[in-house]
Amino acid sequence: MEFPSGAGSIRVLHRVSLDVAYGAMTFLVGPSGSGKTTMLSILSGTLSPTDGAVEVMGERLDQMRDAELVRFRRRRIGFIFQQYNLIGTLTAAENAAIPLIADGTKTETATRRATDVLAQLGLADHAWKLPRQLSGGQQQRVAIARALVHEPALIVCDEPTAALDAEAGQGVMRLLEDAAKSPDRAVLVVTHDDRIYRFADRILHIEDGRIAPDADHGEPRHAH
């Protein structure tokens, strides 16, 4: 992967391949600018690499047309962002229901499902609140619900705890672990935050766009 930079371009990822196992939380850690977010964007189909092949869960993302890529993201990926990115004028349940609604589920059905997921995350009483009526940790839990509601096979989280204090961060990670870890789902967490490393089943180190050699565990799924 290269990004344009001044007159030329810089290569930020070099032929990487990583295994993110189902039923586990895999952490991708490394210094700032090492390519973590870029890696995550490519794996989740939000960014198309300048060259090379991308295979995720058996699908060749680099060969997909835009519409297929969007469908891949909508059905197979759950996203958790650092800044939550909840829509301020929608309730927690409506926010969490968006992946289903976008995929054509009726709004009512979708919000009902989202409310159930919110309940699993301890937000049963907050489903009808607006994001600004919730604490940061609660908002991130709504974002987790949004990432889980459509039962995706891969959940990607970019710095999920960076905007939270230590305690809220731990709480969010505990809930993520409980709710997201499932035998047919992989969770990839990009983070700097060593206070949450203990939630990792496996930690991959990335530096200068290269993933440090590490032994494989579990049932691997490849991303090149």
Next chain:
Amino acid sequence: MLNIALKMLMGDRVKYLGLALGIGFATLLMTQQTSIFIGLLTWGANPVLDVREAQVWVMDPRVRQADQPEALSDQALYRVRSVDGVAWAAPYFRGPSTLRSADGALAAVTLIGVDNQSLIGLPPANRAEAANAIRGRNAIVIDRGTAHLVFPDGRDPVGQTAEINDNRVTITGETRALTTFAGLPIVFMKYTDAISITPPERNKLSFVLVGARDGVSPADLAARIEAQTGLRALTRDQFARAGVDFIINNTGIPLSFGIAIGLGVLVAVVITALTLAMFITENLKNFGALKAIGVTNQQILQMVMGQAWLVGFIGYGLGIGGTAAFIFFGRNDPSLQGFSLHWQVVAGAALVVFVIVSASAFFSVRRVLKMDPAIVFRG
């Protein structure tokens, strides 16, 4: 997704109301000004339309509209009567005069002299009473709608004496004339009375009003009259239209209304374009997140269009409602007479609002459509 989009917008009360009110105000400005403009134009036709019986108007070739007549010779009446196809021809005087009321106040008026026998030219409203009132010597019938310009204190004009061009007259009755563009108070007298109290240089026949014989079309008759008399003869429709054209071509009215209507359009464009652009910019990251999550560009386009159309529709409704209320509550005011909300104006404004909100929405959403969803991961 449309549900979600509308909730998204309505949750943002300030923008939602701002947009709806802005579009409402612009719609009001556009439709109200257009209605007034159309109303004023019809006033140009009213002097002609108020004489229902006349199918053809005969005049000096230099005349361009009813309120600026040129004197005809008395012979004109007889020459017109001799044209084949003329069922009747009546003299009609129309000219500016000065009326002094009993307390000495002066007012410029339009004096109309109607044929002594047929009284053709007296407005249809209140016809029988007015016809009766106008019979006496130097009796005048005054237009109720503009009488307050002569008697500002609200006094009942009927029964008052006054002077027109220094001749004593008595106001014996009222009628209701269509509002004219000139806007002067209108007084009616018998033709011979009107001629006799008008100074010699102007005491001449203004128009010959003509009815066609059964089976003769007014247009054919007008052509025949022109050919035989050398005068100008126009059908009722043509002459009414000439009154409208006169306003269009000789006053600043089209320009000033054009500016007001243009301002309405501009307000609509600026408010919707800016507010929608602001709404999009503020929600750019959220739209990015939606795109990452898998909302398609088509869905985003639908969302933003749906939002724009909803506020456009509400704002449009408010504006049209405002104009309708203005016209409804002004219906008895002579200075608003003849104003109505034509369906063409309603439809035209709907189209303008639709185009403006659609275009604004489209231009502001383009940024989102082109945006790379990966930006949501960037700080």
